[in-house]
Amino acid sequence: MKKIVSFFFISILLMGLLAACGTSDEKSSNGSDAKDSDKKVLTMGTSADYSPFEFIDTAKGDDIIGIDIDIAKAVTEKLGYEFEIRDMDFGGLIQALQSGQADFVLSAMSATDERKKSVDFSEIYYTSKHMIVSKKDSGITKVEDLKGKNVGAQLGSIQEDKAKELAEEVDMKVENRNRIPELIQEIKAGRFDAAIIEDTVAKGYLDNNEDIEGFTIEDADGGYAIALPKDSELTEEFNKALKEMMDNGELDEIFKKWFEGE
Template sequence: MKKLSLFIISLLVVGLLAACGTSTDDGKGSTSGSESEDKKVLKMATSADYPPFEYIDTAKGSDIIGFDIDLANALAEKTGYEIEVQDMDFNSLIPALQAKQIDIVLSGMTPTPEREENVDFSDIYYTANHMIISLKDKEIKSLEELEGKTIGVQLGSIQEEKATEISEQVDLKIENRNKISDLIQELKSGRIDAAIIEDLVANGYIEKDKDLAGFTLNAPEDEAGSAIAFQKDSKYTEEFNEALNEMKENGELEDLVSKWFGGEE
């Protein structure tokens, strides 16, 4: 009886050891597979005060949403990455790329020669015009009416350069602020007389606030438009360009434009 019991125990021990060996092998295989399927996370920064490009709809939550966010996620999906979005002041975006704190920037950014010295850009994905907005009861309808006035712009934006260009034709004072919402508040409080904002963004504010009015400055034919910014010599630039061109060709980019701007590019 004892011999039989020992024999049965031996069989059980051998079986358990075999089972453990199989489990270990399977576990290693599973871990290896999951690692190979993981997507690399790219850190993206934006200035989330620029609807409909990027903003936070506080009535719906705390997530950053908008055209640039949808575009970034679509491009990341095509290139096999995931996007992690963070909010920064606009004038901090390029320094963050230079310091390698982030991988990409989508924030309605124009690739000017000065910026191209410090970062790389994708192909253009959207082109818009500038708009000068003012209070309706003190409406400014032409560049000539800016004579002697104070005009506000977002710090580090292409509109800051536009204001400098206008100041060569008209005697005016330029004030800059970190956020578009700051410009609107300064305008309504009377600390500035007008502000230069991209037309799509400006129209959004005008639709929500009946005290505001504006007129559009027609952009020159060689106006660059908006592009994605990368670290200098980034390997992601070519990958995202290929995906962006695919979206242009198959109509996906046009669909995003229609979704966020209500019209075609």
């Protein structure tokens, strides 16, 4: 009798282990079941604080969404890949590519000459401008008004480079922060007199914060492109997919979706 009971419980235990093994696959962050697919999974590095390019709408969930996410979905789908997203500070994205922590970066990153020394870039998919953001009624309405001011910029961004360039012209102090919301908070707290932010991103904050304002300066350095490791085989593939999206209007539809609403 004991042998029969023991055999029964061993059978139940084995069935439970088999069931557990059948449910152990993990889904990648873009919603695809990576282990159930023969497709190669690429890791996308981004800094999800840059609405509408990459951000988290906490009112709707904790997924990273935005223009760059939609572009990544379209490009990888065309090329037969899956992808997962790794969120990190903007200043660490180049290093993530160099160390193999990311296969590509889509994070509103400008293809500057300096960055091209470290990584490769796809074709430009968007051209941006800078905006000087400050408290409402601050009196800062032109670059010359930044003289003697404390001005913030995102670490590792072209806006940080622009701030340093302006500092040579108007004698202002430049500080950096890792994330855009930190810059806005520092302005509101009075620790920054102003900050330099990409214009489309800045407009999103202006629309949702009545106590800040801004003006645009025209000379942004380069346009946004997909960053990849040096000599990556993916660069040519990504360019092919991007060109297809440009030619068939798919890229314009993504911008229209996020800039104008569907």
